[in-house]
Amino acid sequence: MKKRPDKLTGKRERTAIYGTGKRYRVKGIPGIQDRSFHTSEDAKQWLASAKTDSSRGEFVDPRKGEILVADYIAEYWWAGRSDEPSTADPMRSRIWNHIIPLVGDYALREIDASALRTFKAALLTRVEESTAEVIWGHLSSILGSAVDDQRLLRNPMKAKNSVKPPRAIDSKAKAWSREVVDAVRAELQDRYQIAVDLGIGLGLRQGEAFGLAEEDFDFAAGVVHIRRQLRWDIKGRPYFSLPKGRKTREVPLPANLALRARAHFRRFPSTSCTLPWRNPEAPTTALEERQRKPITVELILTSSHGNRIYYRTWNDRSWKRALAAAGLIKPVGEKVRHDGNRVRRVLLYAAPREDMFHVLRHTYASVQLEAGESVVSLSKWLGHSTPKVTLDHYAHFMPGAGQRGIAAMDAWLRDPSRPKVPEKSLLACRAAHLPPNMQVKGIVQQGTDMSVKYKETARGGLAVNIIEC
Template sequence: MAGYVEDRWLKKRANKETGRRERTALWGKCTRYRVKGIPGVRDRSFDTVADAKAWLAEAQTDARRGDFVDVRDGAISLREYVEKHWWPSQVHPAQTLESMKYRIWGHVLPYLGELALKDIGVSELRKWSADVQRAVGQGTANLAWVYLKAIMQAAVEDKRLFRNPCKGNSSIKPPRKPERKARAWPQGRVDAVRAALSDRYQITLDLGVGCGLRQGEAFALSPADVHSDFLHVERQILMYKSQLYFGPPKRRKERDVPLPEALAKRILAHQERFVPIEVTLPWLDPEEPSLDRESRRKVTVPLLVYTGRRGAINRTTWNTKAWKPALAIAGVIPPLPQRQPGERPSRVWEPSREHGFHVLRHTYASVMLEAGESVVSLAKWLGHSDPAFTLRTYTHFMPQAGARGMSAIEDWLTDLG
């Protein structure tokens, strides 16, 4: 079996005249015993021959099974491992990378970055989990935990750690993912918010409720995407590093969505009042996450909805200056606080995540399911990759599903009687 223990203080062969092994030039200057010769395993030194032989036997066994881990490779700091080894290997859409970087560099590395991988154990993770949950919201803390767990698992697969400390430790309470049920609006609230929006933006609400479009998809809709009985969704407006881009829909899933006749009439009326304009933006391709803005191809699209300055809509500005004021007027969220004499007016709204534009998409789903539409069809129209996800998200919008089945069994048994 490959591998042996070398005594670095004495020559390998005895002196022919004295019969004794003579000292080498390293006598007393280094660790005496060194394990060598195991393929793919770096040499390692020990003070005693017993320790060297024990490690040799263990290393030979692990190397033969492909399980050998050199603890010295785990001496690298978490920050260095992430920045030099893990992060460069991540291939995701640019927006996903931006979100990941915010959480890893903002909520993982400031706490654990200077520790060696091998020194991140249960106590360190327990303290980090408590600290990060005190510093940020549950959702952000949960995502930070997910990324840390993935980083440590990669270190295991890179043979830097024996095991992932984020797995299988019942004493660690990782940040829980907030449980948020999808909420739908009643028609009265939809109508009230629509009336509170400026005329040029009312069509965005119609597209959300009438076809289940995401906010960026509604902002990127072109008259050419509108057909007699369906909408073709092939792009959205994205924001990356505070800049606007056109890009494919989420998960690159283009789709056709049935177009209600009433919505088709509203779209036509909107076009007559607000003539579509051409807008040119770079194309943010998920397969080219590192390409700079100037090098990306430019795409020109006639937009159905645009700002008063005849440009593409920035969702952050729109949410602050159009959507939330409409919510406040409709009584959905509190208005901005009244300013005191001499104070500048506040533009900071209270958090209202559950009343974002996405609630219109939930409302569309609730109406469809309550009307008896199939989950498979709804998943296709919403652009979900798996109908099971649609079912998990919106199952509480189907209160009559069980009742229909019970009624059918009741009728069947009654007929048998």
């Protein structure tokens, strides 16, 4: 209707859009935004449904789910996170390089089974299944937060059973032999050989080894305190932080490793290094200033120039060269470097991930388990959250893994007509070569009805205890 009445008739006239608007409005429901409808039937139906869902605590206004996935991530999800750089940087890279380009233009409420299938198919053309599994988890976390923010009723990635998440191919942890460890250690520079000893003897991660200080060695108590790790953010800035899982731990110090450590300390004195704690970014509040206050550590592993070790440079110029010298990998090319007037040709290596520094940690676990060490103790020394994590990674290193099951299955499938005699007894050998004579078969049949209980003597013979007929 027009605002002003007609001068001749004194009545307000209808406009061109008269009757096309939403005339019926529902309002007054606590916690629910008002909504308008074209017909009273639609309004009443929505009102009844909204009241029911509201009473159950399940009401979600569909209009809140109209925000785009990209906008929700940038404005609400990512803005509310406070991860350390070692976690935040790779996570941000995966989200902005894969999730936002593939599903960023979808509204939250449009993420259904079809959209997830399309996302999964496109994702697997970009990355390996192991990386796709991690990215899938990121998207599930984003949609789960949208549920908590009452923008979605439920997480479609958990409600849609027809769409399975990508799964990486299960691969067992690899351990090196003593010969391989010694060969790689011998090819490293003398100042870096202790790194192999720390990985093998303590099961340290690479960042934990590079962040270890001389004061962390308690020779009197025979333990090493794992208190920190040396990390680098995506911009190449170093900092110290707690070990993975924000857990410090104590690891038993083998006597021979203690001797090697003392020798290393005498030959290569520790170097003082001061770095920020937890985050290299400049603090913006008093709390961040206290949390990121730099600490000074006497590092036992430093470069030949006395600097902290940058893991990428160390892996390329020291570790991979040692692997190549030990015959584990081969060069795949070369890179030309211009240092002033000098031209250097540097060989490039493509070492598989299973042969990088972490393999020393796997070898430490394998040696411990093969020696019969408790899984609970090993889990504590490795810094795992639970012994289950240790079993999932290293159960195949346990002595006789799988042999009990094979023996049980073999016993299950044993021919019941065969006499139950010791595997190494003389009767077992004779029974396998009995001639097809009826009289002999009759004697054997009588023998099968007799239970012979025996035990092994100290000299390897059999002593009959009881004969039951």
